[in-house]
Amino acid sequence: MVASPTRTIRIGSRKSQLALVQTHWVQGELQRHFPDRQFDVQTMNTQGDIILDVALAKIGDKGLFTKELEVGMLNREVDFAVHSLKDLPTNLPDGLMLGCVTEREDPADALVVHETFKTYQLDSLPPGTIVGTSSLRRLAQLRHHYPHLVFKDIRGNLNTRLAKLDGGDYDAIILAVAGLQRLGMADRIHQTIAADISLHAVGQGALGIECRTEDPEILEVIKVLEHEPTAQRCHAERAFLRELEGGCQVPIGVNTEISDNVLTLKGMVASLDGQRLIKNSVSGSPVQAEQLGLELAAKLRQQGAKEILDEIIATLDRDA
Numbered sequence: 001m002v003a004s005p006t007r008t009i010r011i012g013s014r015k016s017q018l019a020l021v022q023t024h025w026v027q028g029e030l031q032r033h034f035p036d037r038q039f040d041v042q043t044m045n046t047q048g049d050i051i052l053d054v055a056l057a058k059i060g061d062k063g064l065f066t067k068e069l070e071v072g073m074l075n076r077e078v079d080f081a082v083h084s085l086k087d088l089p090t091n092l093p094d095g096l097m098l099g100c101v102t103e104r105e106d107p108a109d110a111l112v113v114h115e116t117f118k119t120y121q122l123d124s125l126p127p128g129t130i131v132g133t134s135s136l137r138r139l140a141q142l143r144h145h146y147p148h149l150v151f152k153d154i155r156g157n158l159n160t161r162l163a164k165l166d167g168g169d170y171d172a173i174i175l176a177v178a179g180l181q182r183l184g185m186a187d188r189i190h191q192t193i194a195a196d197i198s199l200h201a202v203g204q205g206a207l208g209i210e211c212r213t214e215d216p217e218i219l220e221v222i223k224v225l226e227h228e229p230t231a232q233r234c235h236a237e238r239a240f241l242r243e244l245e246g247g248c249q250v251p252i253g254v255n256t257e258i259s260d261n262v263l264t265l266k267g268m269v270a271s272l273d274g275q276r277l278i279k280n281s282v283s284g285s286p287v288q289a290e291q292l293g294l295e296l297a298a299k300l301r302q303q304g305a306k307e308i309l310d311e312i313i314a315t316l317d318r319d320a
Ligand SMILES: NCc1[nH]cc(CCC(=O)O)c1CC(=O)O
Pocket: 084, 085, 086, 087, 174, 175, 176, 178, 179, 180, 203, 204, 205, 206, 207
């Protein structure tokens, strides 16, 4: 018997510890579904892994963590790439698509504290507490609720950030619950931040698998890992962000849930000083996910979101 020749499937990944944990999970799951196929992992450095000394907000986020992997796919060096969905831009290059969204972990943010701050919760942190975050979304929402805290930029992978916290550069930092859980560091979560204080990033907690548009064989393989409710929630979130975004990393947060076959999408846009914060929500059928995202974007624009976003983009351009 002649076995039909099947190609080895090459998976592209960043080299960070979190990226590798996520990619190896995908590789393991696919290997379980397709025991006769071979899956290899090929790692690449992205701009986001190389430029570590510039505030994320100033370089924007247009594919900072994804571009090299995308070039690899278009050049057929790799067949698909595994991303943290929140790092994947809402507009993808021609020839590539979001082929699969995996089941989401808790999408919330977490407060992680220095050992001398263990007795505090977010709402009891004393004035002047130094909180590290590099996300304008986290910054604006926390400033809105806790104007007495002091915010300081922080970069680097999860381990670097935790080392800076433990070394005393910060009293507390904000990280994604999902990243800490995946790296086996859930014990560092001091408090999960509630949605009424801080909405999470679009796609947070889910993995997004990007592949070539014209490669049905690969698309069929990766689709086995799709989790439909997560995909519907994330498609609504991404449509909302795509519709509002000025192309820059901006303070936009979301929250979604599906209950009794109704998808509810909450969204917020805030000014950097946290003084203006606009929120609203829409509900409808999960199969209309994208439409719900557009609807919510239109609502927030009516409430003044565009003015806030234009102002932020002008500030970032001026300070760049
Ligand atoms: N921008 C970095 C990044 N990309 C994905 C995660 C965590 C995992 C996730 O949200 O899926 C993180 C770290 C963080 O925000 O703390």
